[in-house]
Amino acid sequence: MYHLENSQQGEKYNTIFSKTTPAQRRRRNARSRWRSRALLGLYLFLMILPIYWLINMSLQTNSEILGSMTLWPQNLTFDNYIGIFTNSSWYMGYVNSMLYVAMNMFITICVALPAAYAFSRYRFIGDKHLFFWLLTNLMAPPAVFLLPYFQLYYSVGLFDTHIAVALAHCLFNIPLAIWILEGFMSSVPKEIDETAYIDGYSFPRFFIKIFIPMIRSGIGVTLFFLFMFSWVELLLARTLTATSAQPIGMIMTRTSTASGIDWGTLAAAGVLTIVPGILVVYFVRNHIAKGFALGRT
């Protein structure tokens, strides 16, 4: 089950020591493989179900949604999506979200790369305490920072700008990025640094020309996580914006009006918030498992 190329060898040992014949064993392996496939399929099916329902609703008109129970759209309509893409107050929400996420990713990776390098290569006064303090920021509930953030950004005149949200998300994204990058960097042998310095590379040149290309996949995975956490967080983003930088998640609440909830549009907007995530995860699919382990396996 774990591999194919070695099964011949395993078979040999099994025939020497085992009472069961190879045929029986193969049959048993095949059966257990089918059982695990079936279980996995069941899990994936249950997992997809709520998302399927959202997509299903986004392709229906409101009268069909509220009318009878249908497992798939009877009269397929794309009106909900067209409505979103033709109304600037709707699609600007996506632009706003993308903008602050991109800003946050850029700022975070720029300051996290050198810092992670310092943590993975050097001992310096207070390094352990600093690292622990960084991680405590991951544990700070965003709700704790709501009010002070509002006051801070209001007083420096950044309220309702994209950069305010980007900076606020640095609170948890910088520690996370340093944590992940440090794991990836520590798996690069130290000898590479030393050889480069002996060859006369200066630190910045070595860092940009040699070291960063070596941890490319680690940086990709880190960017994925920065995207993910900045994209899904809305409590801070909502508090720090009013109209001109409002994220899509906040605009979605507009669908509930006095005349009831516009279910179709709500569902379509929800589906559209999932799409960027799928695109991004597709690019890092080969490294993503290691990234989830923060580079430490």
Add this chain to the structure above:
Amino acid sequence: MNNKVQNNRAWLLVLPMLVLVAFSALIPLMTVVNYSVQDVLGPNARFFTGTEWFESILNDSALRAAFVRQILFSLTILAIQVPLGIGIALIMPKRGWQASAVLILITLPLLIPWNVVGSIWQIFTRGDIGLMGWGLREIGINYNITRNAGDAWATIILMDVWHWTPLVAMLCYSGLRSIPEAYYQAARIDRASKWAVFRYIQLPKLTNVLVIAVLLRFMHSFMIYAEPFVLTGGGPGSSTTFLSQSLATMAIGQQDLGPSAAFSIIYFLVILLVSWVFYTTIMHMQKDKNPHGGA
């Protein structure tokens, strides 16, 4: 990890990060501390109150109930998500296009904005238009999350399991993939049972990632806000009001600066304390087993 060079100039590399994090973490935190010991009545009227706010928060029975609820919630989802995540990681395909497809599908719930997760489940569980709510009603179960506290609880836990089990599964999956093939071959030669392979090869390899998984899941579940807020709004009554929501109501809704600041500090310290105790305990256990090992 152990052959690091002593070099205090490394501080220069850390400095830009430090400035940024200090701006987004230290200044707000100082504001919170400042508020927690004062009574602000107006721009020029503030009084030092000492520990008065802290005492009133610790004696608040509604907050105590929210705290107990929060602990219950975190323990429940950990008890479900960790075994389930390990199980899924064990049956995930290891290579080929199926591995990529399953990976992408599994991470899907993690990439959905948190309030959209709430919306998805709100729609999904509605009795009139939601598949699950409608289905349960059709088979004769009286299911209503706006009236029945038990239903609301079950739905929130189901939602969180749906939302976050993928994280545990992905962590375990990467842990499993780092096990060298030779280990499995040795086990086959010894004719080890599946359980023995899991107990003595796979589980020890998973310890590191499981520590990360439990820590992350505990922290996130303890801060949960948007999903239950959208799904149940904390109701029925206050049966699903967790700590974050109590805090947000107090700070933004009622503008009680002093008490909410004191509450923030206690809240933060509880998360810190639990994470720290958990982390050091695990690290000590590992050190006893393996004197050269570490995280």
